[in-house]
Amino acid sequence: MIPLYERRLPHRAMADLPDKGTAFMEWYLEVLERAALTDKRYGVKGMNVWTPYGFRARRNLDAVLVREIEATGSVPVEFPALIPQTEFQKEKEHIKGFDAQVYWVTKGGASDLDIPLVLRPTSETAMYPVFALWVRSHKDLPLNVYQIVNTFRYETKTTRPFLRVREIHFFEEHTCQSDEAAATARVASNLQAFRAMARALDLPFVPVRRPDWDKFPGAFYSIALDIPVGQSRTLQIGSIHNYRENFSKPYGILFETPDGQQRLVHQTTFGLSERLLGAVVAVHGDAKGVVFPTAVAPYQVVVVPIVSAQATTDPRPAARTLASELTRRGLRVFVDEGEERPGAKYYRWELRGAPLRLDIGAREAAQGSATAVDRLGTKRLLGPEGLPEAVVAMLGEFDTRLYERALAQFRAAFTKATTLEELKGSTTVRLVGWCTQETCGHAIETAIDGALLGTPEGEVPFELGPTGPCLGCGRTEGVVWAIAAQPL
RNA sequence: GGGACUGUGGGGUAGCUUGGUCCAUCCUUCGGGGUUCGGGACUCCGAGACGCCAGUUCAAAUCUGGCCAGUCCCA
Incomplete structure (x- = not known):
């Protein structure tokens, strides 16, 4: 049900x-x-x-x-x-x-x-x-x-x-x-x-x-x-x-x-x-909707049986069997047996961010395989040999690519600024030189119409390099990198 | 805290200016039947709303006042 x-x-x-x-x-x-x-x-x-x-x-x-x-x-x-x-x-x-x-x-x-x-x-x-x-x-x-x-x-x-x-x-x-x-x-x-x-x-x-x-x-x-x-x-x-x-x-x-x-x-x-x-x-998230990493996805795998009055094989038993096998391996699985046509289900589970979809039609049911499509668009015929393992592996690949995509976006979101002028109307988060004095901090905040978030701590995911002069006072000694942005 | 705006089925809307043609439009959704099903099906039948309370009027979704809720802007 x-x-x-x-x-x-x-x-x-x-x-x-x-x-x-x-x-x-x-x-x-x-x-x-x-x-x-x-x-x-x-x-x-x-x-x-x-x-x-x-x-x-x-x-x-x-x-x-x-x-x-x-x-x-x-x-x-x-x-x-x-x-x-x-x-x-x-x-x-x-x-x-x-x-x-x-x-x-x-x-x-x-x-x-x-x-x-x-x-x-x-x-x-x-x-x-x-x-x-x-x-x-x-x-x-x-x-x-x-x-x-x-x-x-x-x-x-x-x-x-x-x-x-x-x-x-x-x-x-x-x-x-x-x-x-x-x-x-x-x-x-x-x-x-x-x-x-x-x-x-x-x-x-x-x-x-x-x-x-x-x-x-x-x-x-x-x-x-x-x-x-x-x-x-x-x-x-x-x-x-x-x-x-x-x-x-x-x-x-x-x-x-x-x-x-x-x-x-x-x-x-x-x-x-x-x-x-x-x-x-x-x-x-993207133009199609949510994209959940597997760790939080309510359903990591959605199985869509594709029934047809013409076909001789009903794919639903195979879909259910596969789902319980995957569930036994600790995956969160949902079999979408709703009345809608397959296309409507595809759109919805993309909107709702399910990492992996498994289509089981008469073809797949007959040979014990599944057509897998992940939320980033990778499509692959899995099985019949080692199907559950292949599903787990594909989820792993999905997470890796999702992280890489997020990291690329992340890096592109930061750019360096060397003058207060550049901060005005900024369309990215800015890395700036800061002498750590409060007055200069506030000058930077005024320029970007936001906040000086502070200085990166420990390991950061981008190259910082040597600092330039403080954007507030222009001094070059004791200057640290700081992040200026408009907090949400 | 100050200002502006908005409230119509579950969601989105039309109607409001100039009250009557509205037992309220369209899309979606929801319930039931049938034919369908490899990227958003079609069809038939049915369900569902004027934020609340007063007032004006022969007559209020429409005008007035108060209240409630929400959105945006400014501090």
Whole structure:
């Protein structure tokens, strides 16, 4: 049986999508709607419904995050969604940064609460009072925990499905380390974990150390994970922060050292959200619709039996057999036995981003083979010998080519600029020389009408070469590469 | 926070200026029947809407007011 929600055709399925290159946001919104990844009709700004198809993609994404973070020794926890005002206000910078965008719970039934509760915008202030109880000894360290929960931020800007929402599907790791060296190492470890996550999604990215004026409220420093989208824009798809003792001091997270001293822990956090899913759509999608990497695809393989009244062989039993064989090998497979003609199914599964389609007509059914077509257009007759292995191999090739395509786009999105003039009306993300002074940073931001994202951190996917003079003041000493763009 | 605009079946729309020809147009979608099925099938039957509340009027999708929701621009 085919579940109802898998048969339902997207609306206006036959008109062309808006052009991704010139009308990126229109394209993006239209693709999400047609592929039925989200339902925006809920009626509360910034809060959308996860559809069965979108939810499956999200669950698969979460599985990647869980796999990679647990490989680094992090363990899952879950803290409450409500935070007492008294705890929320303990760290000054943090409260300043979030005060304007939190939801308050001020009533219980008909009576006012003595202490109002904050609906978590992030969980530092929920976790850290408890960390103070959990951490007593150096033997309790490091404490590496993560949770995947919904958080709430009263966004004032225009909300967009997956990219800017008020109810955020949030992955957050919080750690306590014994000293700054260990905290620095944890940041590096998070960055490594994210490299693995991004690679699983076939997404190239650049880690960027944010300038001081743009770091996370309460952080000592922040490393953002950025990708280019559209023409001159960027999207922050995650961040890693080192808090040093900024939170452990107000929350009293102390441990006893081997020689009997009480010391504050050094803390780090690592945050990701469904923006990653938005990034997958934004980066890989094309004129036909979504293209899912195999790691997150709700269905990695869609089998289309092509029935015909004339043919003597009914291909459906063969299609089902093949599907269950592939499922047994751990693949996510869907057999589309809907009433539509094959062409309609092809269009829809291309729109919805299935990496691989297997057509089984009378011909294939008779010989035990399958005609395979991947989402990037490679077509091949597989089997009958070693058919399941060939399917797995073709999915692997697909991911490789998807990554290569994304990497080529990524590199083309960055160009160097040597004067402030060049930044005006820029159609790409720009690499610029920067002396690290704030005034020059702001001059660059004004010129590009956007933000100075900061300096690339560690390994980056393009050649940087020697820096030129600072675009702000022209000095040549102490100049670093920085990225200037218009964040989405 | 300030300003502008928009609300018609599940989705997209026509009608609104100049109230009546509208038990509301077309496409898509949805339910049922039949013929089909290797790149968006055809046909027959059926279903489904004027954001909400007041007001003006013989008469309101259309005019007025309030509310709600959404979009865009500016801070």
